[in-house]
Amino acid sequence: MIKRKQMLAVAVTAALGLTAAACGGDDDATPVTEPPATDAPDTDEDMTDEDMTDEDMTDEMVDGSDLSVGLLFDITGRGDRSFNDAAAAGLDQATAELGITGNESTPTGDGDRAERLQGLIDQGNELIIGVGFLWGDAITAGAEANPDTNFAIIDSVIELDNVASLVFAEQEGSFLVGAAAALKSQTGTVGFIGGVENDLIKRFEAGFAAGAEAVNPDIEILASYITQPPDFTGFADPARGKEIAAGMYEAGADIVYSAAGASGLGAFEAAREAGEPGDVWAIGVDSDQYELVGEDLQPYILTSMLKRVDVAVFETISETAGAGFSGGVKVFDTASDGVGYSTSGGFIDDIVDQLDAFAEQIASGEIEVPVTR
């Protein structure tokens, strides 16, 4: 765990270095040739201690300039400040640090998925990553037809040798925010809103409930879903998200966790109308939503369950460029920092120790978080 964190620190520092260098270049109008090379080793030295292994070193040294990677976004694509942007960040990081060539494609609906995938295959990308479980059918078909191309899919499992299935232990991250909710709740009632009731989102509910009950066995947990599959509008309908959340606050809940994509904004809005900051809270999902909403909603975002799609994308690319692609299921969990919680806003500073204790218990396997309620 520590190793990964350090790697991340190295990566982030390097990325910052790049950014700073780029800015400097603009300001001074002087070409800056190799700023990362001067920054990164410094950081490496700072960070290197006995944990740093050969493997980590090779990761840093990976040269991906021969590798071209195709990234297939989910419907909204770049700029959604959530799921897709996280994937884009992973690709950008790989482009900057490994020198790979990234090719992106954003579908406009379910009708053009197969064509977009074929487009990236025809372009000659060695690795193609599908962001979101809705790519499942297209990638299964594409991977069967093109055994020499490597694929990866996020949030879904495809059992083919040339597909890496990148899945997250959402239940573990949800456990942590569930524990946070129970620790912070005054009323003893908390709520969960799922966008669409499929197995993926049920994992969020199961983890949230387990975490809340680990802190307070008597806590009351209200749970609702906006739509049933195959109706996926539940991920983009703030009106219904708001109605459900408002009903929960009315029924005595003071903290509501929504795993409902953009519908979650409606739940935040319901919190704002339900009470004063500090009395009612909402919990965000996937990204650090405190950083994404406007100032009017920030005082209501207690924390967010983080799902590090950027880490998954970057590590898959880095592995392909370095050691070589390997298929199979790869779980990004608490132990690998693939999931976690955010502390922006400082509202949970007082309970971070307790949450980290839970996180360690989960990482060590002492607590096994259920995937169904």
Next chain:
Amino acid sequence: MSSTTNETPDVTGDETGDEMHGWRKIIHTPRYRMMIFAMIGVVSMSLGRVLSGNDDLTSSGTFGVALRTAAPIALAGLAGLFAERSGTVNIGLEGMMIMGTIFAGWWGWQYGPWMAVVGGIVGGLLAGLLMSLATTTFGVNHIVAGFAINILAPGVARFMANELFTGVPGGSVTSSPGNSGSMGRFTMPFTSGGDLFGWQTPDVFGWIERQGWFILADLGGFAKGMTTNVSYDVVLTAAIFVLAGYVVWSTSIGLRLRAAGERPAAAESLGVSVAKMRHLGLAISGGLAGLGGAVLVLFANRYQEAQVAGRGFLGLATLIFGNWRPAGIAAGAGLFGYAQGITLRTSPEQVVRALLLSAAIGLGLSAVWMLVTRNFTGMGIAALIGIALFWAYYAAERPNNQLVFVTPYVVTLVAVSVGAQRLRPPAEEGIPWFKGQT
């Protein structure tokens, strides 16, 4: 509404035939059937609540959700009415609502909630005029043009959002920053406990609701739900419905509008410009659909990509169920709103279970009624479905969630198919008209 019986003589009244006499002739008039139908509805809902013990079935909270859910759907339906009464089939309602949401999100963020209302109308109006240019001026097939609007609108919205909201705090390519300020809310004084010059008036409806009396409490819940914490844009929606009924059926411009959809050749021979009427109809249609989008934006307090989520098509469905009349549209949207609304309540499965009981009772009462009117086939079908629903209520202690979500729609479908059997669209809607044509 008052003119419903004299406007379309070909569908009202005399389907009874010669052999019907006396009271049986009276009970076969549509208005009488409607009353019976409504009474069965009220009684069965109340019985379902009392017997299941689930007050949320007819609580003011539930009706409040239903009203908020219904308002945008109803506006889309009314938008369809103006287009289709003037002769244009408008399946572009969804796209017009989307144009409404993007403009409402933009102006609401920049200038506040009431400008969001104006923005929504403007956005929808632009889409309406564009469609009218295609269908009325160039004679493009209405379905093709409407479909084009539906494809075009999300693209335009995405483009505008990218230009307007990207990089703004709280905004992104898929959502606008919050509106500056919220729309006010209205609570009726004396009946629902609204404030009057700072004095909290009595809450009569709420009191009746809390007593739990058979039928009275349910009506109290309904009345309180309709008059408590109603956002002003929803109040505006209700006012527009009343106004629309008056304009379309009781003014000369309304008559001309309808003539353009019923008998364009006749209208033109009397000096009415059919093209002008159809442009006007689609402009109003677009504006109303856009307003529906604005209502969504105001409730969510922001533009969110894809937030329309098929409500334009639901509106189109209520237009047809509602027989191209405002009251019918309002009733249809109300049913949809209620159906969707109860799935949004806390522990929806229990509410839906109670609804199953109500539906079973309602079908039982309908069966009795059909026995009285000697409609034996109908009676058999109603009784069978009623028994099946009662069994479902009895068997399902905690209904499966898939069932929970589908039940309200099934109940709505049953209610609608019983309630609206004889539909009559405007005679020449969907047929391009060229000046001088005969």
